[in-house]
Amino acid sequence: MLFVATVAPSYQSSIETSVFVHDLTNPPAEDRSCNIDLTIVGSKHRIVLTKRDVDAQTEYVLRVPVASSIGLTSLDQRDNEQAIKDLVLALNLDLKRVCVSVVRGELSGAEVRVTPSESPVEVQHTPQGLEITVREHAIAREVVHITDVTTEEIDETQAIEVFQLIKKLNRHGLPGNIEPQVLNLSKALTEYENAMIVFPRLMIFKHLFNSLEFSTNWNGVDRKGSSLDREVAGASGIPMTNAEKWRRFYDRSKHVDRTAKDASEFVGGLATISGDLAPLRRATTSVILDRLHRL
Numbered sequence: 001m002l003f004v005a006t007v008a009p010s011y012q013s014s015i016e017t018s019v020f021v022h023d024l025t026n027p028p029a030e031d032r033s034c035n036i037d038l039t040i041v042g043s044k045h046r047i048v049l050t051k052r053d054v055d056a057q058t059e060y061v062l063r064v065p066v067a068s069s070i071g072l073t074s075l076d077q078r079d080n081e082q083a084i085k086d087l088v089l090a091l092n093l094d095l096k097r098v099c100v101s102v103v104r105g106e107l108s109g110a111e112v113r114v115t116p117s118e119s120p121v122e123v124q125h126t127p128q129g130l131e132i133t134v135r136e137h138a139i140a141r142e143v144v145h146i147t148d149v150t151t152e153e154i155d156e157t158q159a160i161e162v163f164q165l166i167k168k169l170n171r172h173g174l175p176g177n178i179e180p181q182v183l184n185l186s187k188a189l190t191e192y193e194n195a196m197i198v199f200p201r202l203m204i205f206k207h208l209f210n211s212l213e214f215s216t217n218w219n220g221v222d223r224k225g226s227s228l229d230r231e232v233a234g235a236s237g238i239p240m241t242n243a244e245k246w247r248r249f250y251d252r253s254k255h256v257d258r259t260a261k262d263a264s265e266f267v268g269g270l271a272t273i274s275g276d277l278a279p280l281r282r283a284t285t286s287v288i289l290d291r292l293h294r295l
Helices: 077-094 156-169 180-195 201-216 225-236 240-254 260-271 273-294
Strands: 003-007 013-023 032-041 048-054 058-064 098-101 121-126 129-134 146-155
Touching (some): 032 048, 032 058, 077 180, 225 240, 240 260
Antiparallel strands (some): 003 013, 013 058, 048 058
16 A cells, blocks of 8 residues: 655644545456546545546545544554555445445456467469469457446545544454454454455455444344344345345355255356345445444
8 A cells, every 4th residue: 555644844744545446346357447436525625536547446546635634643654554444444335336445456367379370381383383372361359348437426524424433443453352342343344345355246245245244243143044134134224135135145155056956046146246236235334334333
């Protein structure tokens, strides 16, 4: 993470770092780029986002002109790096579709080289003399590259309020005698954070579901099966059928398939995973915010 903290003569520090943005349901791929337009509404210029570059992800410069305006007073580099991670997490909890990360994602596409076969040579004797024919093979490849354009808004006041709640949790310095609620919620936030970084849809789904399960069971009750479905539905307001579908697909994603029904359920889940990511994220966000406000 490229991070710069500056201190003005009046001792008001500012914080600046690069962040990388992509679409949740259409993450970057070898044939796809993300052009994300993020705007801040209700801005008091406590958080400033400046668009820099469009590639596999869209790069922004995230700046806090006056660090103390969002409650940051430390000049320690490590403290401010952790604070930026929490601020980016708060932005993600305010967003519905866009993912923000302090880490640039890497795509490693395979390089395919096609070598033509040797050109055949035909030699014929004709009344006019020796005739030589060489047949050349031309290779044509068509490459299609798509740029997805996504627009979303960040509510500055709400994002900062969530940032303060995360900061209160102190997830980067957990003590040994920590309360189970705090530890489980910290795990949920880490899984949510990981979901914003990875590109494969299945990995995004698994991180989000882990986050949903940790935050739902934050009080130490290890709910499973329909008991978990009911609690998820009650805490997030989603239909219980959605909670059951996600749980069953998550189970299939981590266990071997023993029957044709198992295999069919997993393949069917993969086919609809793009449509499940956004509602799963909304449900997870809802439960996390509920738990943060109850700490």
